[in-house]
Amino acid sequence: MSGVIDVQEIDLDAVREQVDAVLEDFLEDKAGAAARRSHPPEVANTLRAFLAAGGKRVRALLCVVGWHAAGGSEDRAAVLRVAASLELFVAFALIHDDIMDDSAVRRGRPAVHRALCTRLGQSSRAERLGAGGALLVGNLALIWAQELLHTADLPLRRRRTVHALYDAMLEEVMYGQYLDVMGTGPDDDIDAALRIARYKTATATVERPLQLGAAVAGADDTTVNLCTALGLPLGEAFQIRDDLLDVFGSTDGACTPGLGDLREGKRTVLLALGLRAATPAQQRRLRSLVGRADLDEHGAAEVRAILEETGARRRTEHMITSRYEQALRVLDAAALPTAASRALRALAVTATQYTS
Template identity: 75%
Template sequence: MVTPSVVDGRAIDLRAVQRQVDAVLEEFLAGKARDAAGHGHPPEVVQTVRDFLAAGGKRIRALLCVVGWHAAGGHGDATSAVRVAASLELFVAFALIHDDIMDDSASRRGRPAVHRVMRARLGGDERAERLGAGGALLVGNLALMWAHELLHTAQLETERQRLVHRLNDAMLEEVMYGQYLDVMGTGRGADDVEAALRIVRYKTATATVERPLQLGAAVAGADEAVMDAFTRLGLPLGEAFQLRDDLLDVFGSPDSSSAPGLSDLREGKRTVLLALGLQNADPLRRGRLGHLVGRADLEEREAAEVRDILQRSGARQQTERMITSRYEHVLRVLDAAGFPPAADRALRGLAVKATQYTS
């Protein structure tokens, strides 16, 4: 039995929730490791997923899931909500491993990306590159299968179980469509802000905030009013989360906890930040952005030029204003929602965490 982690009815102990989620994941994957050993399966597959989860991550989806359970009136044994929350972390592992393959990202959470690790195991030739990507693809697939398996262990009554699985299926579909739009749209219409926002909504906003909140609420047997409130606050908060992530990747954070990066610029990632820069810059600087962004051999000196253009064009400031307006919208929704005090407080704290400068 997992306690609901509410202190004096006023605050949800989010650190305790994270420990509970991590404990479920470790127990589940330890079982998978024993099964693999018993059947002679390659042990490195489970270990790769374990290492990926251990590398960090905010666990914000899992936390939002449990907070959603509290907000919808969940009380007593929180085991089912925590297990649903843990399944979300395996889903995130799947999504990020596949995302890194498609982008050929060098690293994730300060460590080499899974496909790069597998490529290195096989050597450095062209064949190793292809097989390493294929191996990582299969590890990601297993993480997704295990997410579904863990979801089935939540032990919910029939109607709540159906709603949880329906929401989970909707989340998977939305992410796949968003990823498709991202992959197929890279390098085309890069100055289209609405198209970039559409990718954010499908690929990130729903799966990061809206669906995790709704999944937790479904475990608690929430009504339509709660589900609607989570849509009204979840989508803008999810968008703000991604807009902040895009700014962090390019500019880093003022406190140096997150350093400026090259990955989004080298990939030519179709971000709102870039779209605004292309829209606002004069013809000469727009041409420089088009020439530099998307080059796999982009160097730091050239990246600094891109950052300067995005700064001078006002794209960085506009993106900041978009984050602020969405955060303020979330606060207005919370003001009207009337969630229990502990859940309200946690949601406001997570809204800050999702939108502030942090690595």
């Protein structure tokens, strides 16, 4: 990497602001184009509100850090556009995920399908139409994510690599979501739960964003492989933490315990560990409670108690920690620019401690 200026710090807050500026400019242009063509203005505005509601922009940050890791030193315009594309892709995935799970809330606000349902008032078809409207909003988010990606100014060879990585990411997420939707029900198969976590979240949250940023900078095979060695354990830890937070919440109260995964009967590592370590009586209770659409807080409290008693919660925390430590060992052995290494260590903490 001779000739590359190894800055000591990457200002992640500044990167986040730059990505948000790209998104805001892009969606403002889309809103203006919609107005000129008499298209419904609320579509672009719904996405703007969704993105403004929160999110740590982890994928976008990892994309830019991956660019730095591969020696990116020229103008950031192209990598910021790819990074912003990832955030629109995330919006698509979350909007659709909320429809499939019938989640009421996302980032402290009504989920998009619920908000559109409310807009429709007392219509007997409001729920179905709200879900359909949200589906289309999500589809546009994906289309616009692709547009942002395709309009990033890249040399032909790099563009082909970036697009191939992006296409692989899309395919992996769709397969992961399919496994998630079709694989509900209490099960003690830890490998199956990890497979869902890997394809639904791990690759698209850490590995692919890192690879995409590195590819924008023209990364060699060693750096691309490093993104996998680092990204998969961190991505798995990210999803395992998210599953744990959904059931138990966070110790600081920022994330409250929920009923979503328990009512859906999601195949999570946490539940698989609980079933595997449970007594026959505890197994029967878990199987009778998890997956019930009418599960209430009393039943959820009983599930949480069993998961505590069997050591499933503790073992889940250990799996997160072991993956975090694995990622640190990869970083320790890698000859990355100082700024990229420091930023990746900070983002590893963000990915494994709390998700949003």
